[in-house]
Amino acid sequence: MAYHPFGAGSRICIGEDFAWLEATLLLSSLSRRYRIQADPGFPGVSPAITLRPGGPVPALVTRRPAPAPVG
Numbered sequence: 257m258a259y260h261p262f263g264a265g266s267r268i269c270i271g272e273d274f275a276w277l278e279a280t281l282l283l284s285s286l287s288r289r290y291r292i293q294a295d296p297g298f299p300g301v302s303p304a305i306t307l308r309p310g311g312p313v314p315a316l317v318t319r320r321p322a323p324a325p326v327g
C-alpha cells in the first residue's frame with residue numbers, strides 16, 4: 257500500500273484501467289511536443305484520501321522542434 261491513488265478494497269476505483277490508458281495516451285501526446293524535465297528534488301508523497309505529491313513538483317518544460325513532415 258505504498259502507492260494507492262485509486263484506493264483499495266471493495267470500493268476501489270472502477271475507472272482505474274481507463275484512467276491509466278487515458279494518462280498514457282495524454283503523456284505520450286504531450287511528450288511528442290514537449291520535453292519535461294522534473295526537478296530531482298521530489299517532495300515525497302502525501303497520503304490522504306488520495307495519494308498526492310507532498311508539495312509542488314517543479315519541472316522544466318521546453319518545446320521540441322517540429323517533427324519533419326511525413327511523405
Ligand code: HEM
Nearest residue numbers: 261262263264265266267268269270271272274275305306
Ligand atoms: C486519475 C484518475 C482517477 C483517480 C486518481 C481516481 C481515484 C479514485 C479513488 C481514490 C476512489 C475511491 C476508492 C476508495 O474508496 O477506496 C475512486 C472511486 C471511484 N472511481 Fe475513480 N479515479 C480516477 C478515475 C476514474 C474514472 C475515469 C472513472 C470512471 C470512468 C472513475 C470511477 C470511479 C467510481 C465509480 C468510483 C466509486 C467506486 C465505488 O465506490 O464502488 N474513476 N476513484
